[in-house]
Amino acid sequence: MSTRTAVVTGASSGIGAATARKLAEAGFHVVLTARRTDRLDALAKELTADGRSVAVHALDVTDRAAVDSFAAGLDRCDVLVNNAGGAVGSDPVATADPADWRLMFEVNVLGVLNVTQALLPALVASGAGTVVVLSSTAGLATYEGGGGYVAAKHGAHVIAETLRLELNGKPVRVIEIAPGMVKTDEFALTRFRGDAERAAAVYAGVAEPLTADDVADTIAWTVGRPAHVNVDLLVLRPRAQASNYKVYREQTQ
Structure with missing residues (x-):
């Protein structure tokens, strides 16, 4: 039997890179995709040194022509x-820049749509395909200052929910993983446009926020269930986070 192939978007860092490692360890041929090929090449070098099977493809998920070309070049998925x-x-709705909202919608919603549509025929043809949508607890509940991101992740959540209905009867399952507070090197720093102090404040006093490995381990577990088992929606938070707006923070002296 041919080695199963897993495609991971945004694999250049954080949760994407950690997920690629986990799936490679599980025996998948992992196709690493992202815009930053230098980081993908470094990850591929790491994984191949451990005897893992990987391939690297530069890909902007918002570029539909590029996505279609990428999909056409895959032997299987x-x-x-x-x-x-x-x-x-993190601006309020009243003053948010529409360009920021457009950017978030393009990557979080249309990016998911583009890649899923392009690879769906191969996923069906596999006889036991799996689509994982990494959404967020922001896709399930709102919070102040998060309007644009919350709207985008609600969109990703709806894609997963609708696709599951529409694929009923076909050999493809749709899994949604919705993490809460995850501390990675880039997420908060990107959100606050490189302001390291504001980025650090997100996690201030939180003893153990989730890590990229925590989320990747969860993704790999859901993917590893028997093909007839569908984990529809798995919400993942650190113990300190009871909701998007209730987080226990230890007091510093």
């Missing part, structure tokens, strides 16, 4: 992990 995404800004 058994698992798609829609991880590419992100937040920009």
Whole structure:
């Protein structure tokens, strides 16, 4: 039997890179995609040194022509992990820059749509395909200053929910993973446009926020369930986070 292939978008860092490692360890041939090929090449070098099977493809998920070309070049696809995404800004709705909202919608919603549509025929043809949508607890509940990101992640959540209905009866399952507070090197820093102090404040006093490995381990577990088992929606938070707006923070002296 041919080695199963898993495509991971946004694999150049954070959750995407961690997920690629986990799936490679599980025996998948992992196709690493992202815009930053230098980081993908470094990850591929790491994984191949450990005897893992990987391939690297530069890909902007918002470029539909590029996505279609990428899909056409794949021999097979058994698992798609829609991880590419992100937040920009934290302004209230009244003063938010529409350009920020457009950017977040393009990558978090249309990016998921583009890659899923392009790879769906191969996923069906595999006989036991899996689509993973990495959404967020922001896709399930709102919070102040998060309007644009919340709207985008609600869109990703709806794609997963609708696709599951529409694929009923076909050999493809749709899994949604919705993480809460995850501390990675780039997410908050990107959101606050490189302001390291504001980025650090997000996690201030939180003893153990989730890590990229925590989320990747969860993704790999859901993908590893028998093909007839569908984990529709899995919400993942650190113990300190009871909701998007209730987080226990230890007091510093």
